[in-house]
Amino acid sequence: MSFDENNPLFLVPETPEDKQFDFHPKTFEQYLGQKELKEKLYVYTTAALMRNEPLDHLLLFGPPGLGKTTLAQIMAHVMNTGIKICSGPMLERTGDVVALLTALGPRDILFIDEIHRIPTAVEEVLYSAMEHFRVDVIIGQGAGAQSINIPLSPFTLIGATTKAGMLSAPLRSRFGIIERLEFYQDEELQAIILQSAEFLGLDLSAHAATTLAKAARGTPRIAKRIVRRIRDFTQVLHKQPTDDVIQQGLAFLSIDEEGLTPVDHMILKVLVKNFNGGPAGIETIASLVGEDSETLEEAYEPFLMRKGYLEKTSRGRQIPPNKIAYIKGKFLGQLSL
Numbered sequence: 001m002s003f004d005e006n007n008p009l010f011l012v013p014e015t016p017e018d019k020q021f022d023f024h025p026k027t028f029e030q031y032l033g034q035k036e037l038k039e040k041l042y043v044y045t046t047a048a049l050m051r052n053e054p055l056d057h058l059l060l061f062g063p064p065g066l067g068k069t070t071l072a073q074i075m076a077h078v079m080n081t082g083i084k085i086c087s088g089p090m091l092e093r094t095g096d097v098v099a100l101l102t103a104l105g106p107r108d109i110l111f112i113d114e115i116h117r118i119p120t121a122v123e124e125v126l127y128s129a130m131e132h133f134r135v136d137v138i139i140g141q142g143a144g145a146q147s148i149n150i151p152l153s154p155f156t157l158i159g160a161t162t163k164a165g166m167l168s169a170p171l172r173s174r175f176g177i178i179e180r181l182e183f184y185q186d187e188e189l190q191a192i193i194l195q196s197a198e199f200l201g202l203d204l205s206a207h208a209a210t211t212l213a214k215a216a217r218g219t220p221r222i223a224k225r226i227v228r229r230i231r232d233f234t235q236v237l238h239k240q241p242t243d244d245v246i247q248q249g250l251a252f253l254s255i256d257e258e259g260l261t262p263v264d265h266m267i268l269k270v271l272v273k274n275f276n277g278g279p280a281g282i283e284t285i286a287s288l289v290g291e292d293s294e295t296l297e298e299a300y301e302p303f304l305m306r307k308g309y310l311e312k313t314s315r316g317r318q319i320p321p322n323k324i325a326y327i328k329g330k331f332l333g334q335l336s337l
């Protein structure tokens with residue numbers, strides 16, 4: 001296996017491997033971290049269950065891979081209801097969403113991922129579906145066309161988005177519960193890593209799990225991918241995942257001890273070398289790094305900002321002045337300043 005610098009192995013969206021070959025939390029207890037959010041959702045789902053009503057519509061937002069889809073699945077499991085999962089770009093025509101809505105049973109959950117990407121016409125169908133549990137359907141064509149109003153089962157819409165700001169105000173206002181997922185703390189990721197390692201039969205020490213947690217960018221999906229790759233690495237080398245082997249494994253995966261990938265390194269190097277720390281425009285940085293600006297914004301910047309290595313200003317991105325010396329030190333010898 002070779003690491004393609006331009007292919008951010010750990011930052012791509014969900015893959016079939018994520019789905020099939022790993023542990024998936026089915027209950028709130030198995031879903032580690034996000035304590036406050038979990039408590040709230042537990043209260044809301046339990047209360048709805050006691051009243052035998054659907055849960056109020058819920059909007060979950062936050063960076064990719066933090067567990068939005070998983071939470072929706074857990075809620076369906078806890079409420080013992082069906083769940084239909086689709087994503088915004090899949091719903092091209094109003095007929096697509098009407099078909100999904102009319103197939104829902106009482107209290108079922110419709111989960112729409114990337115809800116900020118649904119077309120306007122589909123969004124308008126959702127308004128009356130969410131508010132009145134009814135949809136208007138046009139039957140026939142031309143002069144003979146007529147609109148009929150169909151009742152739906154009372155259902156819950158769970159919308160997930162990485163870009164809450166891109167949701168229209170009318171759609172946003174129809175969600176009774178709006179919650180944000182935060183990046184995970186290292187201790188939470190350590191627990192997730194141990195949970196996954198146990199399921200995969202990888203004998204990780206608590207210390208090794210901490211090392212991997214620090215490299216996981218606050219994100220369970222990345223943490224779990226690292227565990228699977230470390231399992232490959234140790235298996236092929238016939239080694240045990242000792243601390244030394246873990247370090248070698250991370251180097252093999254081109255992830256540094258802070259979780260930074262070659263693309264993160266390039267972003268920081270470009271800023272230091274070409275702009276003396278910045279500010280520089282996102283498009284300029286993107287072209288120098290060889291990535292598109294959207295990927296930089298979505299996959300790389302949030303973590304670099306969280307680390308305090310990058311900030312957004314009105315004139316572009318920059319390395320905070322108090323971090324420039326540290327970054328220069330980190331890449332000493334690689335910058336030819």
Ligand SMILES: Nc1ncnc2c1ncn2[C@@H]1O[C@H](COP(=O)(O)OP(=O)(O)OP(=O)(O)O)[C@@H](O)[C@H]1O
Nearest residue numbers: 024025031032064065066067068069070192220221
């Ligand atoms: N709190 C958690 N505890 C244990 N595992 C978790 C937790 N959160 C997420 N995971 C695992 O991390 C992976 C990513 O979670 P999920 O697919 O739910 O993220 P997401 O927020 O929906 O991401 P995206 O925005 O890309 O759709 C899954 O394998 C899931 O099982």
Ligand SMILES: [Mg+2]
Nearest residue numbers: 068069070113
């Ligand atoms: Mg998801």
